[in-house]
Amino acid sequence: MLSENQNLPKNTYHYIIAGGGMAGLSLAFYLNQNPYFKDKKILIIDREEKNVNDHTWCFWETGTSPFEEIIAQKWKGVWFHGTENFSQFLDLQDYVYKMIRGIDFYEYIIPILKQNSNITFLQADILEVAETVKTNKGDFDASEYVFDSCYRSKYNNPKHHxxxxxxxxxxxxxxxxxxxxxxxxxxxxxxxxxxxxxxxxxxxxxxxxxxxxxxxxxxxxxxxxxxxxxxxxxxxxxxxxxxxxxxxxxxxxxxxxxxxxxxSDEPHEASPSPKVIRIGTSGGYVKASTGYTFQRSQRYLQNLVKSLEHNKVEKNGMQLNRWKGFLDTVLLNVMLHHRTPQDSVFTSFFKYNKASKVLKFLDEDTSVFEDIMFINTVPKPPFIRAAWDVLVKKMF
Ligand SMILES: Cc1cc2nc3c(=O)[nH]c(=O)nc-3n(C[C@H](O)[C@H](O)[C@H](O)COP(=O)(O)OP(=O)(O)OC[C@H]3O[C@@H](n4cnc5c(N)ncnc54)[C@H](O)[C@@H]3O)c2cc1C
CATH class of the missing domain: 3.30.9.10 (D-Amino Acid Oxidase, subunit A, domain 2)
Structure with missing residues (x-):
């Protein structure tokens, strides 16, 4: 009997991962871990060799990371130096603040993936991403999906923040x-x-x-x-x-x-084909008001892998919650329009809430009741003006 792979034409893969950085490699890592995908032929394309320490990723969590082995440092508490002499060493309680060095991430994941003969790495410049991915080293087709982490939105729509x-x-x-x-x-x-x-x-x-x-x-x-x-x-x-x-x-x-x-709270432009799924920064995984992306990407990519396993891929794993999106946009609006000194907003967060509650809020894991309690600790007039502005923008 022919294996599934042998049925694929030349230069065709089940999945193509365009951009093997944080999101692309994390996705490949989760696919490789799951026996459901063991016969999938996967091509990972990146222009870089990923052999330099180009990022240091920090994030917090309550549990264990899939990358626990390569956590370079972890901390149970952090210093916060805010406005009006508010300086405190904050106990993170259930959370641990963790740091991964980019080079450790690449050196850990890439050799694991290379042990799988169905996964191919290609160092090339990607010129176009659609069902066919065009590169300076040839064109490649995906029989199922292309996961794109190279695309960059222009983020220039004045209706958004x-x-x-x-x-x-x-x-x-x-x-x-x-x-x-x-x-x-x-x-x-x-x-x-x-x-x-x-x-x-x-x-x-x-x-x-x-x-x-x-x-x-x-x-x-x-x-x-x-x-x-x-x-x-x-x-x-x-x-x-x-x-x-x-x-x-x-x-x-x-x-x-x-x-x-x-x-940015700008919705991402539609991808060129339902077969192209944007992930990482390209997919809008960045938390608009803080820029934190690493841990959100892990969460969304794990969702994406689950939906692939159940053949129910409609989105890129992101869980859109309109209420959380609204809160995020309001904070962005306060900052973008300089409605109040922003350092004092962040100081209020940490001065009047437990640090663990702030981290939970930023992770969008708080209940609506907890959100309201949290909102109660920030300066009201600038946030009310921002909320009104966001609502008006959404209506027209
Ligand atoms: C220096 C730095 C530090 C950060 N620190 C944190 C942090 O502490 N915590 C946090 O949550 N977030 C952090 N971020 C934000 C976010 O986690 C990172 O930007 C993360 O790397 C995003 O993952 P990605 O896969 O979307 O992009 P990348 O990791 O940049 O991956 C994209 C890949 O695509 C490749 N590529 C792009 N265009 C092409 C092309 N045309 N042809 C071939 N290859 C291409 C690139 O070489 C790259 O490898 C940081 C960002 C930066 C830049």
Whole structure:
């Protein structure tokens, strides 16, 4: 008897994964784990070899991650430095804040996938994604689905809310042991806000090594020199590890990371064919008001794999909840229209709610009652104006 694979014409695969980054590789990982897909011929195309540490992903969860083995650090508590001298080390209770380095993720997943002879990797530039995926190394057809994580929406529809989260981070190594390994900083707003949302976070890798990331939520980018100016200022003036102030000659930059994440409530353009399913950033998996994507992608991709298994693929695994979407858009509206100092909004979140409740809210796992209790802790007039604006925009 012929195996299913042998029936496929040349250059044809059951599934093509266009873009083997975080979402593409996670999807392939879940497909590979599930015996239902053992005969599926899968092609993963990416222009990069995925052999550099291009991301550091942080997320929180209450359970165990499918990638638990490669979690580089995990924390039970985090520092929050907000407005009006609100500085507290927050107990995350049931949640654990976790960090995965991109390079560890790639080096863990790719060899596992390569053990499956039905999975093929191709390093190529993707030129067009439809039922046929065109690349600079040839064209490939999908008999069932193409999962696209290369597509980038323009995010320019004025009827919707479009902002950017942009950031630059340095992994620094210090000559003296200055970081407390158990004490990351989730948000530090003690940096000039310039009528935007600007903060720094610090992820200690060891007593002498940490990732320091300067982040802005806004609708325009700044120059690389400016990110660096604020990073340097933060390290040398604001960051006090214990009571110790790091001097310029006492640290070196060993890695750099830069990123831009769309923060948008714009619906994604229809894909070119029902056979093309957009995933990851391309699929709108990004949480619009915060940019967090890693953990949401895991959740949505696991849903997607379940629906593939039951032959009921209508969407890309995203669970759309209109109420949660509305809350997210209202927060985006407050930030985009500068309705109130945004650092004080985030400070209210953490000052008047348990940190675990904030994380649950941001994960969209809170009940409507919990949402209302949560909303009660933020400054009312700017949020009411934002909610009204969002409702009017939705009506017309
Ligand atoms: C530096 C950085 C840090 C981040 N940190 C966090 C975090 O801490 N927590 C969190 O929740 N989210 C974080 N994010 C947001 C989000 O999790 C990441 O952007 C994540 O990588 C998105 O996954 P993706 O698969 O959509 O995109 P990617 O991981 O970027 O994958 C897309 C892949 O497609 C490939 N590709 C694109 N175009 C082509 C083409 N034409 N031809 C061939 N290949 C192509 C790229 O090479 C890439 O490998 C971060 C983002 C960045 C940029």
């Amino acid at each position: 479009n902002m950017l989260q942009h950031f630059k981070g340095w992994v620094i190594e210090t000559t003296k042991p200055v970081f407390k390994i158990d004490e990351p900083i989730l948000f530090d707003f003690r940096t000039e806000q310039k009528d935007e949302l600007r903060f720094v976070y610090v992820l200690p890798h060891s007593e002498t090594k940490a990732l320091i990331e300067f982040t802005i939520f806004s609708d325009n980018l700044i120059s690389q020199e400016e990110y660096e100016f604020y990073l340097k200022k933060y390290i040398e003036e604001t960051l006090k590890a214990g009571e110790y102030q790091i001097k310029p000659e006492e640290y070196q930059i060993s890695e750099t990371e830069f990123g831009i994440i769309p923060m």
